[in-house]
Amino acid sequence: MNWLSNFVRPKISAMVGKKEVPDNMWQKCLECGQMIFHRELEENLYVCPHCDHHLRLDVGQRLDLLFDDDGYQKIELPDTASDPLKFRDRKKYTDRLKEARSTSGDNDAIIVAHGKMGGVPVVAAILNFDFMGGSMGLAVGEAILSAAHLAVLQEAPLIMITASGGARMQEGVLSLMQMPRTILAVNKVKEAGLPYITILTDPTSGGVSASFAMRGDIAMAEPGALICFAGARVIEETIHEKLPEGFQRADYLLEHGMVDMVVHRRYMRDTMIRILTLLCNPGPPADVVAIPPSPLPAKDEAAKTRNDGNRKNGTPGRRATDKKDARKD
Known part of the structure; x- marks a missing residue:
């Protein structure tokens, strides 16, 4: 009995019992x-x-995918007002922020880091969709200004990786103000002669797509990424027209010139390195070589020889004879 109770029964229970699966x-x-x-x-x-x-990738996975093996360094971002409008819907805005911060471990929906990609120093700003849908408020706007300022100081390209539902409604007009502010920030990078490259991931929409996300010197997107301003249903109900299937997806935007390239995630790092190398380390200019004149066709060569002989002998060419005959007439 002891043998059955102590050995056989536990074995059977382990075989048929419910197992915990993560x-x-x-x-x-x-x-x-x-x-x-x-x-x-x-x-x-x-x-x-x-x-x-x-x-979708989280922020850490995305940065690990792009940066070199020696890693990257996050920068400390400026503090901003957490709840300037004292906003409340079903829950206080401050409570939503606390919940998002405890879940993600980040202060807001953006991280700014600097390091190297393919040996080229870069500054990267990445939106975190897991933090309140990657929405843009005061903190995101200030972070993008800091990223642009750091890129200019380091004379490094600015890489923007977007995943956002748009402006943060809990901050009202203050979140909308970040649209022109972020555009001015990336314009400073452009004025400094530095590349500004955007990687549009799923989803990129609303006020983010209507501002800094679409300002890249080179706009890259992942396959199938949703890139839009408003939802398809809202647009159709507004203009009362049936729109093409998938008109807000990356491949459709590529076909219509809204993005420069759609790159599979497996090749994103290699593509980025090639672009950075081309823009930042173009190599020595090519030697200037004089191009010899192309030989004339046989007819043109014969006419040129005849005209040259006529000029040497004092005989007017055909055009001069024609003009003389015209004066007689």
């Missing part, structure tokens, strides 16, 4: 619905191996 072991692709094992997803850079759908 919540993040499997993840469902939102596009095709396939379940993907977390290790396979990590190895594939969070791109679905079945349908190639690009799942």
Whole structure:
């Protein structure tokens, strides 16, 4: 009895009993619905191996993907008023901020870091969609100003990686003010002769897409990324027209000249390094070589020889004879 109780029964219970499985072991692709094992997803850079759908990356994963192995350094961002309007909907704005900060570990929806990509010093600003939908308020605006200022001081390109639902409604007109402020900030980078490159990820919308996100010297996007100002239903109900399928997706925008390139996540770092190398380390200029005149066709060469001979002998050429005959007439 002791043998059955102490050995056999626990074995049977372990075999048929319910096992605890971590919540993040499997993840469902939102596009095709396939379940993907977390290790396979990590190895594939969070791109679905079945349908190639690009799942969202968090801020740390995105920075690790782009920067060199020696890493990057985050900069301390200026403090701003947390709740200037004392806003409240179903919950206090201050409570929403506390919840987002405790979940993400960041102070707001943006991180600014500097380091090297392919050996080229860069400054990168990345919006965190997990922090209140990556919405832009006072803190995000000030952070972008700081990123632009640092890029000018370091004479480094500014890389902007966007994932946002737009302006933060809890800050009202103060969040809308960040649209012109951020445009002026990136213009300072451009005026300094430094590259400003944007990587548009899913989603990039609202006041962010209507301001600094679309101001890049080179605008890159991930496949399938939603890039828009307003939602498709809102636009259709406003203009009373049926719009093309997928007109707010990256591939459609590429076809219509709204972005410069759509780059698979697997090739994003290599593409970025090639662009930075081209813009920041172009190499010595090519030697200037004189281009010899092209040989004349046989007919033109014969006419030129005949005219040269006529001029030497004092005989007027054909055009001069024609003019003389015209004067007689």
